[in-house]
Amino acid sequence: MLEGLKAFLKGFFSSFKEQSTEYIEFEERELENVFALLLMGSFVGIPSPPSTLVLRLMPHMVREIYVMQRRVADMDDIFGEMAGMFDIT
Amino acid sequence: MAVREYLIPKEGFRVLFFIGKGGVGKTTGSAAVSVTLSKKGYKTLIVSIDPAHNLGDVFEVKLNDKPKQIAENLYAMELDMEKLIKAYLKHLEENLKHIYRYLTVINLEKYFEVLSFSPGIEEYATLEAIKEILQKGDEWDIIIFDTPPTGLTLRVMALPHIALIWTNKLIEVRRKILDKRRAIENIQGERKFVVDGEEYKLPSREREDPVMKELLAYRGEIEFVRDIITNRDRTSVVAVMNAEMLPLYETERAHESLKKFKIPFNLVVVNKIIELEEEVPKIKVRMDAQKKVLRKIHKKFRDVNIVKVPMFEEEPRGLEWLERIGGLIVGD
Numbered sequence: 001m002l003e004g005l006k007a008f009l010k011g012f013f014s015s016f017k018e019q020s021t022e023y024i025e026f027e028e029r030e031l032e033n034v035f036a037l038l039l040m041g042s043f044v045g046i047p048s049p050p051s052t053l054v055l056r057l058m059p060h061m062v063r064e065i066y067v068m069q070r071r072v073a074d075m076d077d078i079f080g081e082m083a084g085m086f087d088i089t
Numbered sequence: 090m091a092v093r094e095y096l097i098p099k100e101g102f103r104v105l106f107f108i109g110k111g112g113v114g115k116t117t118g119s120a121a122v123s124v125t126l127s128k129k130g131y132k133t134l135i136v137s138i139d140p141a142h143n144l145g146d147v148f149e150v151k152l153n154d155k156p157k158q159i160a161e162n163l164y165a166m167e168l169d170m171e172k173l174i175k176a177y178l179k180h181l182e183e184n185l186k187h188i189y190r191y192l193t194v195i196n197l198e199k200y201f202e203v204l205s206f207s208p209g210i211e212e213y214a215t216l217e218a219i220k221e222i223l224q225k226g227d228e229w230d231i232i233i234f235d236t237p238p239t240g241l242t243l244r245v246m247a248l249p250h251i252a253l254i255w256t257n258k259l260i261e262v263r264r265k266i267l268d269k270r271r272a273i274e275n276i277q278g279e280r281k282f283v284v285d286g287e288e289y290k291l292p293s294r295e296r297e298d299p300v301m302k303e304l305l306a307y308r309g310e311i312e313f314v315r316d317i318i319t320n321r322d323r324t325s326v327v328a329v330m331n332a333e334m335l336p337l338y339e340t341e342r343a344h345e346s347l348k349k350f351k352i353p354f355n356l357v358v359v360n361k362i363i364e365l366e367e368e369v370p371k372i373k374v375r376m377d378a379q380k381k382v383l384r385k386i387h388k389k390f391r392d393v394n395i396v397k398v399p400m401f402e403e404e405p406r407g408l409e410w411l412e413r414i415g416g417l418i419v420g421d
Binding site: 017018020021024025027028031032034035038042049050051052053055056057060061062063064066 | 178208209210213214216217248251252255256259262263265266269270272273276277282284289291299300303304307
């Protein structure tokens, strides 16, 4: 009983916590997306940073490229994502 | 006349860049200077970064990408750009092995294939090569670069400036990302990022973030190169030209862009000037034309030393010839 209550409270607070950082996480993802895009500039024909620097950064860019890929996949429903974030359903 | 002091070491090693249009005598001029300076007791390295090498031909020896001793105090090497670019990609491949599984998921291999042909890769490889030589520069008293024709060289010399703008911008964005991550971490605790079964800890501090570390390291390296090539006491650019209008225009343009990037430009060598005592009408016309251009050169480059090197009866090759011409340029 006490365990159950504990688990409930934990779940309650963690969802509360998650909600509290939702916007800032969105901002973080946006920035990560921009960062990855900047390095991919040569692909889409915009000026790109020094190739040697890009080559050196690539191995550490797992997260950013993942975020970028997902961002591209969600591109067709960007208003949906916004609406979700502002609780408009 | 005393030795031109901007050609000899003052504060640490001295770096000399020989620039100019193709075929004006950059390689001969730089080789000549290297011979003369080494004879004066300076440990000299001459490096050809021109993809179309002919430094070895001037010295009449075969050169490769390791310094080879030519004479006492004199070492020469030719950089193989294609090999350098290949070496980069290989290095990258090795770096990538540990995230290879992840790469197969999103298929980035193609991306690197494109990258290896991306514009500017040759210039960056050249800059990288110059950087590596400068990092080990303390082994030498004087390092002389025999460069590719002006266009490419000027782009390479502008690169540190441009690379720093990029790097600083990327550092700025990265700082913002890390700021956000720290803010989230304060509430959520340490965060993990899972992709394809692999778990990564999301770095949020500058000193543990590999991207930031790489950015800062790169900035440090580029600043090192920039600080050397913009320092009057360490670097001099020598322009080689012929007494003709086209090389003059090009040298003027080079002068302008070097000024913009604050790279010290000290000496113009006017090569292949015809000096003839007897009167030959057809050659006389040519000589008059050269004199006219020479007057223009003196007018245009008031703040720069000008050295005239005559056209010799035979092609100047081999150490003795080189020393004779080098004496003219170095001032002895």
